Amino acid sequence: MxxxxxxxxxxxxxxxxxxxxxxxxxxxxxxxxxxxxxxxxxxxxxxxxxxxxxxxxxxxxxxxxxxxxxxxxxxxxxxxxxxxxxxxxxxxxxxxxxxxxxxxxxxxxxxxxxxxxxxxxxxxxxxxxxxxxxxxxxxxxxxxxxxxxxxxxxxxxxxxxxxxxxxxxxxxxxxxxxxxxxxxxxxxxxxxxxPLSARLSDLPDILEHLLDDRAMAHPGQPLPEFDATALRALTAHDWPGNIRELKTVLLRACLLFPGKRVGAREVRDNLMGFCCPEPASEAEQDHCATRPEEAGLPPIDLFHQALGQGQTSLDLRGYLRDIEVALISAALERSGNCVSRTADTLRLNRTTLIEKIRKYGIATR
CATH class of the missing domain: 3.40.50.300 (P-loop containing nucleotide triphosphate hydrolases)
Incomplete structure (x- = not known):
């Protein structure tokens, strides 16, 4: 907010x-x-x-x-x-x-x-x-x-x-x-x-609600389709970050799988990686600071994913904003919502991070 x-x-x-x-x-x-x-x-x-x-x-x-x-x-x-x-x-x-x-x-x-x-x-x-x-x-x-x-x-x-x-x-x-x-x-x-963990049966309804919000905010942009195995995988998670954490996972799915089917494997291998609350070691953090092609996303494939099926143009600013929001939100969750540690993780000046949090309306508590 x-x-x-x-x-x-x-x-x-x-x-x-x-x-x-x-x-x-x-x-x-x-x-x-x-x-x-x-x-x-x-x-x-x-x-x-x-x-x-x-x-x-x-x-x-x-x-x-x-x-x-x-x-x-x-x-x-x-x-x-x-x-x-x-x-x-x-x-x-x-x-x-x-x-x-x-x-x-x-x-x-x-x-x-x-x-x-x-x-x-x-x-x-x-x-x-x-x-x-x-x-x-x-x-x-x-x-x-x-x-x-x-x-x-x-x-x-x-x-x-x-x-x-x-x-x-x-x-x-x-x-x-x-x-x-x-x-x-x-x-x-x-x-x-x-907390979301006390009402996991509501998760499909919440996910549908968030997808509807995403569709209204980004008309024409294809959305991921979560199958039954994906929903079972999502409801097996304890969601310490509650709806905010689910929003981050959904945003990640929108960026990685626009217009595509998402199953349990995609949830496990691509969507939940940043939800781990344990802080990474310095070696792990250095390993995460890779280029897109080193993470298995060649630039041309990343472009086609971002463009979406049937689209002829790309809102680059909006796309980059979504990526920045997802990364800042994930880093905040990982640091226990500590702004100073998050700034260190993202290699940002603390003041710059605070400005971005306010600009994008990212809750820190």
């Missing part, structure tokens, strides 16, 4: 039953997912805060988006990753700034809270929010008023707050590392998103 992004307000009123909409927005028919979707369909129309918990990469933002769509709110869905913005900049991003609030503030700027007026503000990784901002956020929730940095007049606000974290906020509140009063404000409606 990027540091922040905004979903335009819905132009169509809700006509489907809430649970049916939740089923369409969130893949999965297992018992635990059906129960979760019934819960969010019930709580969506209310304006009380929602706290979404679950492991990294499990799909918490997708649940937040579904809550927004089911709420009937006409404003925008505004998402911000509290861990992706430096602490010294997060306050201005959230609360906005008035002209002259600090050196270089040459114009007034609405914050993300104001941009969520009439809609939903999604604060991802709220457990990483600095303590000083926790107090200010609590004040906003209590008064429904927001004051920009450098401003004197508070603005009345109407938004729904949805927060998410992979941390145990209850324990953090008891330990004093997260405000207890804010925790109780957020936990009015708690929703737990289970």
């Amino acid at each position: 990027t540091s922040h992004w905004i979903m335009p307000p819905s132009e169509q009123p809700l006509r489907e039953a809430p649970v049916a909409i939740a089923d369409r927005l969130i893949p999965g028919r297992s018992g635990v997912m059906r129960a979760m979707k019934r819960l969010i369909a019930t709580m969506a129309p209310d304006s009380a805060p929602v706290l979404i918990t679950g492991p990294s990469g499990a799909g918490k933002e997708l649940v937040a988006e579904a809550l927004h769509r089911l709420s009937g709110r006409t404003g925008e869905f505004v998402a911000v990753n509290c861990a992706a913005i430096p602490a010294e900049l997060l306050e201005g991003e959230l609360f906005g700034t008035e002209r002259g609030a600090y050196t270089g503030a040459d114009r007034a700027r609405a914050g993300l809270i104001e941009q969520a007026e009439g809609g939903t503000l999604f604060l991802d990784e709220i457990g990483d929010m600095p303590a000083s901002l926790q107090a200010k956020l609590l004040r906003v929730l209590e008064t429904r008023m927001v004051r920009r940095l450098g401003g004197s007049a508070p603005v009345q606000m109407n938004f729904r707050l949805v927060a998410a974290t992979h941390r145990n906020l209850a324990e953090m509140a008891r330990a004093g590392s997260f405000r207890e009063d804010l925790y109780y404000r957020l936990a009015v409606f708690p929703v737990e998103v289970p």
Whole structure:
């Protein structure tokens, strides 16, 4: 996820039953997912805060988006990753700034809270929010008023707050590392998103959902076809990186097998290699730094794979972007989401890697 992004307000009123909409927005028919979707369909129309918990990469933002769509709110869905913005900049991003609030503030700027007026503000990784901002956020929730940095007049606000974290906020509140009063404000409606390993029967539905998203994002580009043996191989994996790890595997399949059948052998030999959480030795890392032809992919074959059947042109920038996203995501998984180790593995400056993570919206937690 990027540091922040905004979903335009819905132009169509809700006509489907809430649970049916939740089923369409969130893949999965297992018992635990059906129960979760019934819960969010019930709580969506209310304006009380929602706290979404679950492991990294499990799909918490997708649940937040579904809550927004089911709420009937006409404003925008505004998402911000509290861990992706430096602490010294997060306050201005959230609360906005008035002209002259600090050196270089040459114009007034609405914050993300104001941009969520009439809609939903999604604060991802709220457990990483600095303590000083926790107090200010609590004040906003209590008064429904927001004051920009450098401003004197508070603005009345109407938004729904949805927060998410992979941390145990209850324990953090008891330990004093997260405000207890804010925790109780957020936990009015708690929703737990289970790890993929707890709902492996949902994997075919999730895979189909991701393939549909890929088809919409890259119209005309052929997609891989996963057969029954591939699905069995995928469901045998424990998926420590959850849906995010599955997305990486799917992207790798799209790049290596466009329009081709994928079976258990392709999954084992070509798609799961980067999912191993054990760090490689220096010798293994050096061995991995090979040219395409040394990895068994002659340049002309790589070109034809990228081009796809029946295509006459290639979006080189988009193709290279997909490769870069796949490699960065895989390296993050391998390093346990440690940005510094990932930068060393990819031989990048740490600042450069952070810029790429933000540019491509790659989650690091």
